Amino acid sequence: MAYTTPLLFPSSPSYSSLSIASNNSLKLARRAARVLIMAAASSDADVPPNKTTKLVTFLGKGGSGKTTSAVFAAQMLLEPLKRLKEADARLNMTQGVLEGVVGEELGVLPGMDTIFSALALENLVGFLRNMSQMNRDRDKFDIIVYDGVSTEETIRMIGATSKARLYLKYLRHLSERTDLGRLAGPSLLRLADEAISLSSRGSNLNGKLSTEIWDDLELTLERGSSVFVEQSRFGCYLVMDPENPVSVNAALRYWGCAIQAGAQVSGALGIVSPNSSVESTETVKNNFSPLPYCPIPPPLLGSPPDWNEIMLYKISEDARELLSLKRTNSNLIVPSVQFNVAKKTVNLFMPGFDKSEIKLYQFRGGSELLVEAGDQRRIIRLPSQIQGKVAGAKFSDRSLVITLR
Amino acid sequence: MAYTTPLLFPSSPSYSSLSIASNNSLKLARRAARVLIMAAASSDADVPPNKTTKLVTFLGKGGSGKTTSAVFAAQMLLEPLKRLKEADARLNMTQGVLEGVVGEELGVLPGMDTIFSALALENLVGFLRNMSQMNRDRDKFDIIVYDGVSTEETIRMIGATSKARLYLKYLRHLSERTDLGRLAGPSLLRLADEAISLSSRGSNLNGKLSTEIWDDLELTLERGSSVFVEQSRFGCYLVMDPENPVSVNAALRYWGCAIQAGAQVSGALGIVSPNSSVESTETVKNNFSPLPYCPIPPPLLGSPPDWNEIMLYKISEDARELLSLKRTNSNLIVPSVQFNVAKKTVNLFMPGFDKSEIKLYQFRGGSELLVEAGDQRRIIRLPSQIQGKVAGAKFSDRSLVITLR
Numbered sequence: 069m070a071y072t073t074p075l076l077f078p079s080s081p082s083y084s085s086l087s088i089a090s091n092n093s094l095k096l097a098r099r100a101a102r103v104l105i106m107a108a109a110s111s112d113a114d115v116p117p118n119k120t121t122k123l124v125t126f127l128g129k130g131g132s133g134k135t136t137s138a139v140f141a142a143q144m145l146l147e148p149l150k151r152l153k154e155a156d157a158r159l160n161m162t163q164g165v166l167e168g169v170v171g172e173e174l175g176v177l178p179g180m181d182t183i184f185s186a187l188a189l190e191n192l193v194g195f196l197r198n199m200s201q202m203n204r205d206r207d208k209f210d211i212i213v214y215d216g217v218s219t220e221e222t223i224r225m226i227g228a229t230s231k232a233r234l235y236l237k238y239l240r241h242l243s244e245r246t247d248l249g250r251l252a253g254p255s256l257l258r259l260a261d262e263a264i265s266l267s268s269r270g271s272n273l274n275g276k277l278s279t280e281i282w283d284d285l286e287l288t289l290e291r292g293s294s295v296f297v298e299q300s301r302f303g304c305y306l307v308m309d310p311e312n313p314v315s316v317n318a319a320l321r322y323w324g325c326a327i328q329a330g331a332q333v334s335g336a337l338g339i340v341s342p343n344s345s346v347e348s349t350e351t352v353k354n355n356f357s358p359l360p361y362c363p364i365p366p367p368l369l370g371s372p373p374d375w376n377e378i379m380l381y382k383i384s385e386d387a388r389e390l391l392s393l394k395r396t397n398s399n400l401i402v403p404s405v406q407f408n409v410a411k412k413t414v415n416l417f418m419p420g421f422d423k424s425e426i427k428l429y430q431f432r433g434g435s436e437l438l439v440e441a442g443d444q445r446r447i448i449r450l451p452s453q454i455q456g457k458v459a460g461a462k463f464s465d466r467s468l469v470i471t472l473r
Numbered sequence: 474m475a476y477t478t479p480l481l482f483p484s485s486p487s488y489s490s491l492s493i494a495s496n497n498s499l500k501l502a503r504r505a506a507r508v509l510i511m512a513a514a515s516s517d518a519d520v521p522p523n524k525t526t527k528l529v530t531f532l533g534k535g536g537s538g539k540t541t542s543a544v545f546a547a548q549m550l551l552e553p554l555k556r557l558k559e560a561d562a563r564l565n566m567t568q569g570v571l572e573g574v575v576g577e578e579l580g581v582l583p584g585m586d587t588i589f590s591a592l593a594l595e596n597l598v599g600f601l602r603n604m605s606q607m608n609r610d611r612d613k614f615d616i617i618v619y620d621g622v623s624t625e626e627t628i629r630m631i632g633a634t635s636k637a638r639l640y641l642k643y644l645r646h647l648s649e650r651t652d653l654g655r656l657a658g659p660s661l662l663r664l665a666d667e668a669i670s671l672s673s674r675g676s677n678l679n680g681k682l683s684t685e686i687w688d689d690l691e692l693t694l695e696r697g698s699s700v701f702v703e704q705s706r707f708g709c710y711l712v713m714d715p716e717n718p719v720s721v722n723a724a725l726r727y728w729g730c731a732i733q734a735g736a737q738v739s740g741a742l743g744i745v746s747p748n749s750s751v752e753s754t755e756t757v758k759n760n761f762s763p764l765p766y767c768p769i770p771p772p773l774l775g776s777p778p779d780w781n782e783i784m785l786y787k788i789s790e791d792a793r794e795l796l797s798l799k800r801t802n803s804n805l806i807v808p809s810v811q812f813n814v815a816k817k818t819v820n821l822f823m824p825g826f827d828k829s830e831i832k833l834y835q836f837r838g839g840s841e842l843l844v845e846a847g848d849q850r851r852i853i854r855l856p857s858q859i860q861g862k863v864a865g866a867k868f869s870d871r872s873l874v875i876t877l878r
Contacts (some may be wrong), residue, residue: 161653165646170836173843175850178591178629179584186583218623224583229582241570248566252657252852433573438578446578 126320144184155262227329229292296331310338321420549589560667632734634697701736715743726825
């Protein structure tokens with residue numbers, strides 16, 4: 069397979085049909101809001117049949133190099149509605165009411181943008197699908213670059229599948245354990261399952277039991293949340309201006325937030341200017357160690373960039389190496405949670421956070437630890453040997469060390 | 474009442490307790506994510522009892538002066554859940570399942586941030602409440618400054634109430650006209666109404682009919698959407714760098730988007746630098762005419778600003794005048810829709826848009842026109858004299874002129 073250089077493309081509409089001179093196996097397509105795709109030609113002979121798509125995203129303070137783009141979320145509203153209508157036409161659940169909904173009249177409400185971007189992204193990346201479902205898909209991409217509405221929202225998207233599992237659990241309880249749920253639950257579940265089946269698995273009309281559908285959904289979300297720690301399928305890079313302490317501190321914190329959301333960060337990128345100092349580079353390298361750090365020339369992230377010039381930069385080679393498909397820095401990853409049975413401690417790696425910003429809760433006796441930092445929550449199940457109540461916690465070298473008794 | 478200067482405060486946490494020297498009747502409180510509040514002391518004797526709160530927001534391309542802030546949306550999750558639990562405790566609908574939900578475990582999913590910001594904002598501004606409800610509120614603010622996650626999301630928030638009316642209509646149909654809806658609808662509606670009542674109107678347990686609750690909800694959204702064209706209650710300003718054509722064009726388009734979302738823009742602000750030219754100022758003034766345009770010194774929107782210095786700037790006086798509570802530029806507002814019965818035309822003022830980007834639909838014969846531009850949709854009801862099918866449309870002086878037959 070031709071080697072695919074994963075460059076960063078500003079999401080300006082003018083790049084929607086960009087192709088780089090002298091390498092015409094590269095394609096760049098703009099398929100959906102905030103999703104940029106760069107792919108090797110799918111006709112290459114040596115693409116393994118089970119090859120998965122890697123998702124790449126960049127976290128950084130606004131103005132540090134991330135780009136923003138407008139979204140045509142209104143168009144995206146129509147597709148889920150169309151599927152629901154088709155499912156309803158088979159099941160005849162809403163007696164024509166759903167059929168009468170004019171999708172074109174419905175506007176985009178706050179928050180929908182991110183939700184539809186996530187759906188569009190899942191369509192392309194297929195994190196929630198299993199292997200046999202993925203192989204049926206026609207569009208194949210090596211890398212998809214996601215440029216979110218904001219870093220906070222991108223982090224929320226990363227954490228969505230693991231967070232959604234708890235919502236699903238409670239929804240299942242409501243559906244199975246209340247009179248109203250037992251009455252309405254199976255029909256609604258059937259409609260939703262039929263609508264999903266139409267697109268990914270073909271019609272399902274013969275019907276599964278409600279318990280099977282719930283189990284399926286749980287399995288799907290579990291599969292989704294496991295992807296974000298696999299470096300071959302998810303790449304997450306911190307972007308910063310090494311001369312600006314606010315930008316550097318924001319990147320440190322986003323590192324901690326990404327870990328807290330259940331993802332691994334693969335590297336750090338500094339946008340260097342002509343007056344960048346050697347000192348600042350060293351400071352940043354220390355701050356982000358053991359993450360690989362790489363300077364990036366400003367035009368690479370500027371607008372409009374001169375791609376031919378960028379390709380010639382010596383400095384870009386390190387960045388290309390860092391971002392490349394082949395590199396997986398598994399030996400450079402700091403484990404986000406470490407248990408010490410002898411000392412009865414839990415070590416949480418949380419760069420960018422201060423002890424005062426982290427809250428610890430225990431709701432199910434001593435078997436779990438709920439960690440709240442920023443707007444992200446994470447549940448840590450404790451091994452049986454160190455289960456107990458929290459006795460104390462102290463911050464040491466970017467980690468919170470929690471002692472249990 | 475002491476005159477309140479509505480300054481723009483970057484939403485850095487360090488400003489949460491800022492008070493400006495020499496004017497100690499000013500208070501700045503940070504109550505909720507992305508909502509900054511500046512208020513005159515509520516003890517002032519001459520505050521009229523029916524005084525409403527004005528909401529102010531700024532639209533502009535990222536980096537043009539808007540600030541971003543982190544949100545503690547996770548904390549906001551708990552309040553609605555608490556209300557739902559209280560309502561459920563009275564109605565006993567979920568047989569204890571809702572009571573068992575540990576809110577602290579639930580994470581923030583994509584899109585929730587904006588939704589919770591909107592709820593927090595409504596709590597402060599009270600756009601959805603009627604006068605008698607507003608007078609019961611203890612906290613009174615003259616002006617609330619909203620700094621959204623992005624300009625696109627701020628515009629969506631502005632359009633939310635008018636968009637939500639259609640969703641509500643279809644939801645009502647589903648609830649009233651399907652077997653499932655007739656079965657489950659009243660209970661769910663009752664739970665939602667009881668949860669809302671607990672906070673704003675006191676308990677409602679004796680019960681309203683479902684139709685009354687639906688009517689109430691419709692009236693509430695109608696009230697909400699009418700606020701955004703009242704200059705005394707809503708101020709919306711375009712922010713741009715006059716030397717940067719991308720920023721100027723983005724501001725023009727946001728003007729069109731705000732109109733399309735159902736709001737009126739009150740003025741345009743240009744962040745001037747020492748090398749700003751007279752030519753660019755004139756060009757921008759022409760582009761945004763008849764909106765009042767005002768230059769702003771960069772430190773006013775920079776971070777961290779020196780407020781004492783800013784207060785001394787001569788240039789800030791015009792900006793203060795433009796942003797002031799007293800000024801309402803009703804004579805400077807271009808009507809967003811104008812009907813010409815004689816010519817059978819509809820004139821839609823849509824700055825920043827190109828004819829090719831605007832889609833027109835007609836779904837209910839010739840009585841309505843659905844206008845789609847960007848990700849916003851707007852329904853225009855036609856007066857009976859000019860109802861008919863669209864015969865043609867042309868763009869002229871920032872307006873789309875549609876001819877009907």
